[in-house]
Amino acid sequence: xxxxxxxxxxxxxxxxxxxxxxxxxxxxxxxxxxxxxxxxxxxxxxxxxxxxxxxxxxxxxxxxxxxxxxxxxxxxxxxxxxxxxxxxxxxxxxxxxxxxxxxxxxxxxxxxxxxxxxxxxxxxxxxx
Amino acid sequence: xxxxxxxxxxxxxxxxxxxxxxxxxxxxxxxxxxxxxxxxxxxxxxxxxxxxxxxxxxxxxxxxxxxxxxxxxxxxxxxxxxxxxxxxxxxxxxxxxxxxxxxxxxxxxxxxxxxxxxxxxxxxxxxxxxxxxxxxxxxxxxxxxxxxxxxxxxxxxxxxxxxxxxxxxxxxxxxxxxxxxxxxxxxxxxxxxxxxxxxxxxxxxxxxxxxxxxxxxxxxxxxxxxxxxxxxxxxxxxxxxxxxxxxxxxxxxxxxxxxxxxxxxxxxxxxxxxxxxxxxxxxxxxxxxxxxxxxxxxxxxxxxxxxxxxxxxxxxxxxxxxxxxxxxxxxxxxxxxxxxxxxxxxxxxxxxxxxxxxxxxx
Numbered sequence: 001x002x003x004x005x006x007x008x009x010x011x012x013x014x015x016x017x018x019x020x021x022x023x024x025x026x027x028x029x030x031x032x033x034x035x036x037x038x039x040x041x042x043x044x045x046x047x048x049x050x051x052x053x054x055x056x057x058x059x060x061x062x063x064x065x066x067x068x069x070x071x072x073x074x075x076x077x078x079x080x081x082x083x084x085x086x087x088x089x090x091x092x093x094x095x096x097x098x099x100x101x102x103x104x105x106x107x108x109x110x111x112x113x114x115x116x117x118x119x120x121x122x123x124x125x126x127x128x
Numbered sequence: 129x130x131x132x133x134x135x136x137x138x139x140x141x142x143x144x145x146x147x148x149x150x151x152x153x154x155x156x157x158x159x160x161x162x163x164x165x166x167x168x169x170x171x172x173x174x175x176x177x178x179x180x181x182x183x184x185x186x187x188x189x190x191x192x193x194x195x196x197x198x199x200x201x202x203x204x205x206x207x208x209x210x211x212x213x214x215x216x217x218x219x220x221x222x223x224x225x226x227x228x229x230x231x232x233x234x235x236x237x238x239x240x241x242x243x244x245x246x247x248x249x250x251x252x253x254x255x256x257x258x259x260x261x262x263x264x265x266x267x268x269x270x271x272x273x274x275x276x277x278x279x280x281x282x283x284x285x286x287x288x289x290x291x292x293x294x295x296x297x298x299x300x301x302x303x304x305x306x307x308x309x310x311x312x313x314x315x316x317x318x319x320x321x322x323x324x325x326x327x328x329x330x331x332x333x334x335x336x337x338x339x340x341x342x343x344x345x346x347x348x349x350x351x352x353x354x355x356x357x358x359x360x361x362x363x364x365x366x367x368x369x370x371x372x373x374x375x376x377x378x379x380x381x382x383x384x385x386x387x388x389x390x391x392x393x394x395x396x397x398x399x400x401x402x403x404x405x406x407x408x409x410x411x412x413x414x415x416x417x418x419x420x421x422x423x424x425x426x427x428x429x430x431x432x433x434x435x436x437x438x439x440x441x442x443x444x445x446x447x448x449x450x451x452x453x454x455x456x457x458x459x460x461x462x463x464x465x466x467x468x469x470x471x472x473x474x475x476x477x478x479x480x481x482x483x484x485x486x487x488x489x490x
Contacts, residue, residue, distance in 0.1 A: 036144075036352075037161040039442040040418050040450075042472075058472065060420050062160045062442060063352055084418070 002121065003028070004095055008111060009120035010053070010071040015095065016114065018105070023072055026099040027059065027090065030124045035061040038090045043068075043079040043100060050074060050103065052110050057100070059090070072110050074103035132177035133269045133327035137334050141348055149240035151178040154350040163353035164444050167316050170345030171275030173337055174354060180243030181264040181324065182250065184234040188258030193227070193234075195392050196253060198376055199384045204229045209296045209313050211384055214249065215394030219375040219401060222249055224366055228298050228311055235309060235324065237270070239366045269330035273337065273346070274320030274357075276488070281341040282321055286310060290321070304336045315354065317361025317486055356441045359451065362412065362484025368423065368438045369410050369453055377401045378455070379410045380483065408435060411461050412485060413469065415450035416477040418442075421469045428468035428475050429460045437469060445486040452478070 007015045013031035017024040032038065040060040050056045050070045057068035080099050083089060090098035115123070130151045138145065143154035154175065157163060166172045184193070190202040199212040208229050214222040223242040228235040238246045243265050250261055273282055279290050288301040288310070298311035309324040325333060338346060355365065364370045369379045376385055377398055387399055401407055415421055421440035426433045435456030443451040452469070460467060463482055468475030 036156060037159050040420055042419070062356060063155070065420075065422065087418070 003117040003124070005117050007095075007117065008071070008114040009117070010069065010114055011123060012053075012069045012071075014069060014071045016071045016111075018108075018111065021105045021108065022077065023074065023103050023105050024099050025071060025101040025103065026094055027068070028120070028124075029094050032091050032094045032098070035059060035064065035066060037062050038087045041068075041080075041083045041087050041090065041100065043083075044076050046076050046079060048076050049106075050076065052113070068100065070101070070103070071114055072103065073106040075106070076101060077104050078102040130178075130266060132175055132266075133330040134175040134177060134271075134334055137331055138175065138348075143348070143350060146351075148351055149178060149243075151240060153178055154348075156350040156352045157348045160350070160352040160356060161444055163347055163349040164356050166345060166347035167275045167318055167349060167353065167357055168445055169276065170347070171273055171277045171281050171320070171341070172316075172347050172349035172353065173334070173341075174272040174274065174349050175269075175334070176272055176322070177266075177269040177327065177330065178240040179270055180236075180238035180240060180246060181268045181270065182236040182238065182247065183262040183264060184236055184259065185232065185262075186257075186259040188255060189234055192253075192255055192259050194389060196249075197225075197392060198386065198389075198394065198398065200386050200389055201227055201234075206231065207297050207299055209298050209311050211296075213370070213376050213381065213384060214246065215376065215392075215398065216372060217394060217397065219377065219394040219397035220372040221366070221370040221374065221376060221379075222246065222372065224364060224370055224376075224381075226313060228309065230298070230300060230309065242366060267327050269325050269327045271323045271325065271330065271334060271337070272314055272320060273323070274314045274316040274349075275318050275346075277344060277346075278318070278320040281337075281344055281346055285337065285340070295319075304333055306333050308333075315361075315363055316357040317363070317484065318357075318488055355439075356444070359439050359441050359453070360443050360445050360484065360486035362486075364410075365439060374410070374455065375401060375407075377409075378407050406458060408455050408457055409461050410438065410453050410483075411456055412481045412483040413437075413452045413454050413467065413478040414446070414481050414485070415452070415469065416479070418448075418450055419469075419471050419476050420450050421452035421454075421471070421476075421478065426470040427454045427456055427460075427478075428470055429465075433470075434460050434467070443485055451485050453483075456480075 314320040440452035
């Protein structure tokens with residue numbers, strides 16, 4: 001399964017779409033599939049500052065509680081509040097309507113620690 | 129790790145396999161919520177072959193079983209099935225089980241995780257004559273078909289009239305030519321049947337049912353969906369609502385407790401507990417928000433811990449609300465009481481509600 005090309009990835013199965021100093025963050029198709037039916041998403045407050053690779057929220061499926069990590073440091077500009085009533089959007093459209101956070105990136109150089117689509121694809125295949 | 133006779137079927141179908149009570153079992157096929165929907169509206173097919181199956185024979189089985197259990201065995205009619213609980217001296221539950229009275233023998237079905245313990249318990253308490261025990265755990269298979277369309281899906285495959293079989297009764301017959309004990313029992317809150325067959329014939333039966341009934345909406349289901357279904361239906365799961373420490377009285381199962389029976393293990397303790405009425409008990413909780421309440425989360429009242437969550441899930445048949453069972457102090461167990469459930473350091477509001485959360489229309 002090829003990974004979407006225009007995104008960067010973390011080992012924790014988050015994706016980032018970078019546009020200047022603003023970034024949109026979600027979890028990958030592989031992650032949503034591994035979690036199963038998602039029933040609850042807990043996201044940080046708008047305005048709070050988050051640090052790269054730290055825990056910033058929680059994603060819960062019927063059976064499991066999983067931490068959400070941020071792939072980049074920055075300030076939360078927006079969270080996807082539609083997920084409060086429709087958490088299953090993360091399952092249906094992990095790269096679209098199921099996005100999680102938008103942040104103002106603190107240090108663009110941090111992106112060097114993230115993975116290309118090809119690199120992430122190797123991780124996904126290694127975990128099969 | 130042990131495997132059921134249907135393990136290869138699960139793997140071939142792409143099921144996600146987990147360890148459950150020492151067995152490699154399917155937790156989900158297409159997805160827990162999709163499988164749940166199939167059982168509530170059409171039907172689902174479950175492999176429950178990991179559960180313990182014991183054969184009991186001999187003229188003293190009913191009177192003997194009545195000394196070890198809280199419900200009555202001796203009053204069961206031929207071909208009747210009955211829920212029953214084995215307790216310890218303090219009234220805690222060794223296991224919750226179902227007795228099936230067949231012609232000249234009894235089938236006792238126990239929880240997978242308790243099968244070894246129960247086999248030892250039965251043998252340790254067996255009289256010197258009049259009771260023979262046979263352990264069929266792992267050799268026999270158990271396939272359940274559960275859901276409102278179970279009768280119409282299963283009927284063309286069996287040589288007896290399913291419509292004439294009452295709930296919690298059983299019969300011996302054939303399913304697709306395979307000799308089976310066919311019982312109208314289940315653990316989902318829906319109509320349905322449980323099929324006890326020889327392990328060697330299980331795969332062909334599983335395949336035939338899915339092939340023939342798939343077009344009508346029969347779906348293979350895993351243990352994940354089963355847990356959501358039973359929780360909505362208010363049915364206890366051993367290790368959660370019932371344990372060696374949590375008694376049937378605490379679990380709200382007094383309907384199964386027959387104190388008019390002569391002596392049985394745990395009777396004195398359970399009678400005293402009923403009398404005092406001062407025990408922590410299992411209640412149903414509905415959360416105000418969507419946050420799931422997970423096993424072990426603390427339940428709060430006026431800033432004080434008054435209990436803990438024992439099971440929790442989203443309830444797709446309860447308006448997708450977050451539902452749970454909790455063991456709480458008697459003072460906060462009244463319906464309508466507002467409690468807090470401690471989720472990652474924050475109290476989330478919940479309300480005590482009567483069980484079950486879901487009851488099918490009849």
